[in-house]
Amino acid sequence: MKPHNPNRVPTDVYLSFVSSLFGNRMTLVAGVIVHVVAFLAVALKTSSPFYVALSVGFLAVFAGRMVTFRMFDKVDKRTLSREQIEHWETVYVIGAASTAAILGIGSGYAIFILQDPFAELACIAVTMASMVSVVGRNYGSQKAIDLQTLACCLPMIICSLMALDFYRAILSAFLIPFGLTTRAMANGVREFLYENVIARRQISMIADRFDTALNNMPHGLVMVDPENRIQVINRKACDLLKIGDPERLKERDLGAVLRYGARYSFMDSTQPELILRQMTHVAEGKLSRTLIHFPEDLSLEFSASRRADGGAVLIFEDVSSRVKAEQKILHMVRFDALTGLPNREYFSHLVQDYLTKYQKKRGPVAFMVLDIDEFKHVNDMRGHITGDRLLCAIASRIAKQAGKAIVGRLMGDQFILFFPHAKDMAALDAEIHRFHESIQGNYDADDVTFLVSLSAGFAILESDAFAMEEWSIKADLALFESKSKQRGGIAGFEREMDGRYIEQQKLKADLREAIGNQGLSVAYQPMFKADGTRIECAEALARWVHPEKGAIPPDVFIRIAEEMGIISEITRFILMKACKDCMSWPDHIAVSVNLSARDLRDADILAVVSEALEASRLEPARLHLEITESCLIDEPAAVRAILAELRARGITIAIDDFGTGFSSLSYLDTLPLDIVKIDRSFLRNIVEDGRRLKLLRGTVNLARELGLKIVTEGVETTEQLALLNKYRATDLVQGYVFSPAVPAQNIAILSQSLSRRTAPRRRPKVA
Template structure:
């Protein structure tokens, strides 16, 4: 950009150019001395008094210009507007023009009037020298250049032509290109300086913005060259690594800086080399990023990118809060929320991990299952809140007395223990019996003393013969043996107990026959709106009444069905029955059916669902399908595809028992879900324990942020219901507070009763 028009030049740049007109005052002093001395010399030789007057004129103009300069120096430059600067430019140019006008007049007079060779040579030489200095002193103003070159050259050209000498005329014409060249030189200098000033301003502005962005970014950044020397480092990096001021670290070796940090700050001595090694791995593409833990609960996540010159850019951030949150979530999904013990899945993982790490170790191991005797009576008589507190007290004592054994919560009021390698069977047997004896006795909960006994069953075996499912069954058989004998007993598994196993196999055979003969039945537990004003859905629950043994608990025969591989047959029966029954209910009520992991292993379930809907004429929108996290263990991608297809057909998908599995939170965003069913374990002690309420509300808020509907299971007390409604922590309620599981025909009756109560309330209001 060329500054042809001062109005286009930024004000501060324009001011700097105008200020240059008052600079170089020493050269101005030298110039006036030369000018006055030359005039006096010519006056002495030619006896012309005019040159004495010109010498005085130069001195007067010089004094006036110096006074103007000082006045300009005193002006507040920051307060000057563009017009003010332009006015000062005219004032300064006027003073400069006074000097060049006197020079032009002196030269012209010497040429035309004096006709003296010395006078002509002296005047023209001084004038030409002054013309050259004009470029150096007045480049900042186009006006100054034009006026000064014009006032110097024009009198000489005119007077040379007036002499009517051919050769002098030729020389005078040569002054015109000299004039133009001088003008062009000054303009070139001004434009060059202007472009450089603008470029420097832009570079400075970019550098300031870059510096601001660099030092205000939330990540630490270090840029190193091929020799691992620091070229750029921001404040955040220095704060996170605590390695001093960024200005002092430029061109320092990164390794040396980190080792200094290890010596004088919080890092361990091994961490500088770890950072450099991991940075190399990340830069080479062996790792996408790496997480390094430091003392004081600091966790930094590093990523690196190679540079074309052989260097690298290292970026890292403080992820301590995220790591703590992940650890907290991982703890929540691995450990029982009530007792703090490992849940069944994580307990199994711990046992398998121990055995994998001790494959070469030989010796007996133990496996024990404990069951609290008649614990149901505590819940029935004292309530679930007291029951939960008693359960926690028992869990704490079991964990304390277990010694080296791993303790987990199996389910409900059952605990499971794994005893690591012992020197012999007798020692291990004695240790198991010691633990069992130590946990019997009295417990305090809610200022009530309970006499508690725990029945136990255990298995002793060599570690190379351990199979989790098989030996848990044997421990269950031993537990059943002890409970059948006396409360608080302990029995080890013996081969004679295989009879019990045979009996279980007989139960499996009976179950197979019942499925074939459609001997199962279905009960429905309704899901109410949070205020109880309407039934929205009902969950279909399988029931089996054995002709000899009576009602078999669902968790027993469902587990057997899964082991037998006939669970899909039960699912087909339940689907057909549930869809048919749903058609007898009011149109706004949907039905919900549970799917097992086996149901979702192939696409056959799609045909089964379609058949049930077609046979019953039920709309797809009235069918809900519930899955648990165990369905995703084997082939998660295939399961997601099947669920997505079901959902695309208009069927609602719900995840059941949310919060009890290994990684519940990870499924909310990856599965095609519509509903989250909060497990009953979230409600334990929720009225008294504010932390548990916050956990529930946080889980609900997370689900709602993802657009999911909330169903809360196991709501049993009015206090729990009131708390859920107060914080709008649920959309639907499923629990005994409204209704237990009922036959199909009762669903319509319940809805009618709700309608009658609503009508009666409206009548009462009118009355």
């Protein structure tokens, strides 16, 4: 990199070169003394006043140069422009060239005029000595080198030639390569220094950039030598570890620094050694990186690499936010969002962890399932927000009363618990019953107090026999057993339940097969006019005769079908069969079919009903569809829309089992109904209990005020029938007092029998 042209040299470097010309002034003092003494000696030897004049010239030039040096010292170098720097260079060159010219003229005068050996030797020796010093002092200016060399050598060369001495001419010719060599040496020095200045500036720039990057990087960085002494450490590392200023830590032992941090900052005493050990493991490739948790919710992730000289580079970053986010995500994955309890999967993980930890410990453990009784009514009556708050209150009490038991939320309104090792089964059984009793009672949610009962099923077993899925099923069987007996009950698993469960599973499979193979049948219970003179309608009832178990009660297989989600297939079968059978009856007899809650969950039932009517060609008016309150719980608005569409097609809509629910009266006004079927529970003790009769009559009167037809179910005795007729409390009667359910062909036979019985007898003619 050669700065041949000063304009190509950066201004700051150019200034440093020019400033070097005005430095080291003692050499000038020594030089002027030598010059004056030598020239005065020549004057004394040769009695030439010319050298006295030259000596005075030396002193005058020296004085002028000293004045310019002082002026340059006073200039603010930071404000100098390139032109001003060049001006000062010119000022210096003029002074230096003037001194060189005096030397050259003195030497030439001695060669050509005086021709005195001493004068020639003295003048030429001083001049050549000055030429040598030109390189060391004036390398910063190529113009100074060139002019001084020319001013010194040119007079001597000219005067040697003018002396017409062959040998002097040869010697003077040697001054040319001498001058060129001097010039080249000065340029070489200047170029070397220029390259070093540029390199130093680049190194300084790189160092500044490295330092800026090092101290602004988001990672902490520590570089240590083979003896574990800190060579480089950035500010981020000091801030993260809280170990002081980076400058004070260099050449300190990293372990000592970390131990100091543990003593005076937030680290505990074990963490310095942990960091050093983990750094060694990472550097050796045993770990790719390691995460260390510190107090104050700080988490640092470390990585390290071994250097070629045996040292290491340790890099770490603050990953607290990432760790917190991962912990939050992990919590969301593991815990129920509403109650904060472990979900089923994490509950299983906690149980397995416990069993693994205490696998050598012997003793009974228990698995328990809890179910909140009739929790759905809370959501229906108070809304889901209140229901959720009540659920949280229940979960909180369960967790509080559970003690050492592991608690989880199974789903919806069900919870699961795992009771750890107990002394014996009797003690564990007592603990479970105590816990179950403690969670019953009143709960507050949204300023409302709810009386809550929870049904429970549990299974106790030895810990080495525990299998989550198997014993979850056993606890479910016990829960089913407790719910079938009473609300808020508790039952432990017994081996007989396993047999019943297996039997039920087989029954489900047989029912599915029966539905697929048309193995069900339909019986019809007729609805008579109140006086028993006519059949108006017949209710279609599903029947199933099992090939091995015989007749299965409808309430059993219908419930199973609902659990299996195949009740709609039974409904479709009954609809098709009922409409077809109805066509074989007298025209005034209709057929009634029950719809389940699942049937009314979507509009598919509309297509099924239309298909049944079209296939049988039955008039819509002869088809009655019965619904219960349970059909309206999930989506009442959607159910109303479906019923309205069916009624608009001419189909009669009836509400079945009226009076068994807590909100039945509201349905009379909001639903598109034609018939109200009074539940058999209204007739219980109606003959003996006058209040029940009044309740029945009031309900009937309300329905009639709304223009609804009344059907009374479960009329068993003539006394009940007599009371109903006495108070005109029904329009149609359905019950054993007239007829049980019969096959389809019997409906027509019964109707014909009633017609013959009520037909007027012909009187014999009188002759």
